Amino acid sequence: MQTNTGSHLDPNTELYVWNKLFTRQTQYLQGKVWDGFFDSLAQLCLEAGRLPDWQTLHGQLYRATGWGIHAVNGLVPARQYLTFLSNGVFPVNPTLRSLEDLDHAKEPDLFHDIFGHLHLLFIPEYVAYIRQLSGFALNYLDNEKALYLLAQFNKWTTEFGLIRKGDQLGIYGAGLVSSFGEAQHVMSNASEKWPADVSLMLNTPHQPAQLQPQYFVIPSFEWLAESLPAVERFIHAV
Numbered sequence: 001m002q003t004n005t006g007s008h009l010d011p012n013t014e015l016y017v018w019n020k021l022f023t024r025q026t027q028y029l030q031g032k033v034w035d036g037f038f039d040s041l042a043q044l045c046l047e048a049g050r051l052p053d054w055q056t057l058h059g060q061l062y063r064a065t066g067w068g069i070h071a072v073n074g075l076v077p078a079r080q081y082l083t084f085l086s087n088g089v090f091p092v093n094p095t096l097r098s099l100e101d102l103d104h105a106k107e108p109d110l111f112h113d114i115f116g117h118l119h120l121l122f123i124p125e126y127v128a129y130i131r132q133l134s135g136f137a138l139n140y141l142d143n144e145k146a147l148y149l150l151a152q153f154n155k156w157t158t159e160f161g162l163i164r165k166g167d168q169l170g171i172y173g174a175g176l177v178s179s180f181g182e183a184q185h186v187m188s189n190a191s192e193k194w195p196a197d198v199s200l201m202l203n204t205p206h207q208p209a210q211l212q213p214q215y216f217v218i219p220s221f222e223w224l225a226e227s228l229p230a231v232e233r234f235i236h237a238v
């Protein structure tokens, strides 16, 4: 996999920012992610020295996983977002963060959506989970409390989840995979790692825009879909 330093690139270009982000993350994440992560990047033809080509990316993703991508600007309404997911389409913001925002994108950007999320679609057990979760959430669009709890569960899994790899931990959450600072934080002793537990996850609010004091470790990707009946029971009980 190409991991050049990009020292020859113009700092005022998107390619420079992409190169910086891609190189830094791929170097840091070696040995710290779920086992298929780097293979999925290769299957998507993602590289440090080239901005993702939309058609190539869509084609590679579709051939490998059956999923497509669709360009959306910024955050989209819940109904639209969930409908995309339940239909096997992943919404991607085509805008890349600026060099000034290298460490903290103001909202999910091209790097977060592509580098952070698309690898998850190569995990059949994750796909079963996210399609069930999004279809489930579509039934609760008029229930603010239920939507909040489902979003919270998704934060602790899709965005900030870890998986047990023998006696080690593997990052799989998009917000960790795509963030240099939070990936370092989660792998350090500065944060606690708790075994995944539905009630605990739904009773532990995710604090936006800051590093978390704790993260949750799933025992396997099968655990995600298997946990959904317990999530539903929790929602019905509140």
Ligand SMILES: [Fe+2]
Residues within 6 Å of the ligand: 108, 112, 116, 117, 159, 174, 175
């Ligand atoms: Fe995300």
